Amino acid sequence: MSVGPRVVFLRFLSEESPKLKPWRAHYASVTGKTPETISRDGDGDRGGDRGGSSSESGVVTWHLVSANNRPLGRSGSSFLAFADAVDDAQRAVAACHRLEVVLVAHAVSGRYGWFAIADGAVVITCARWYLTERDRRKSIALATDSLAIAALGAGARSINPALMMSSVRETTTL
Secondary structure, three states, X not given: OOOOOEXXXXXXXXXXXXXXXXXXXXXXXXXXXXXXXXXXXXXXXXXXXXXXXXXXXXXXXXXXXXXXXOEEEEEOOEEOOHHHHHHHHHHHHHOHHHOEEEEEEOOOOOOEEEEEEEOOEEEEEEOOXXXXXXXXXXXXXXXXXXXXXXXXXXXXXXXXXXXXXXXXXXXXXX
């Protein structure tokens, strides 16, 4: 297991997964853009998984976490293939020293956020909104410094709401 910041991959059941919707809403509120699910198998249009079994279907994204698993940033895209998500994370790490950070403020709450672009594309967004400008600046520094030394996870964690809720629905009789 890696010590230090790392990129963790998450696999959602589908584009309609209730667990993916907050990620997409956050992306839209931070960047002002509609989130896309990308397949890079050819011309970049949405398409099928680039190899792999049906057990690997779904939507894969990644996020940057600190050594203590605190989220530092989120991927700028979602992917239909795990390999595409890994490629994107590797490109993000490689681009860490040439990122252009865009500062934003939430239109309603006034909270502070940010996202970073490279080559005209959103690479990473803030993990959450911040109450103060100081917190935003600190999160930018921590995320960009961590991205430069991040290790990539070996697989994708499956985010399946049905599995997560099973312990809540189970009852025990004595």
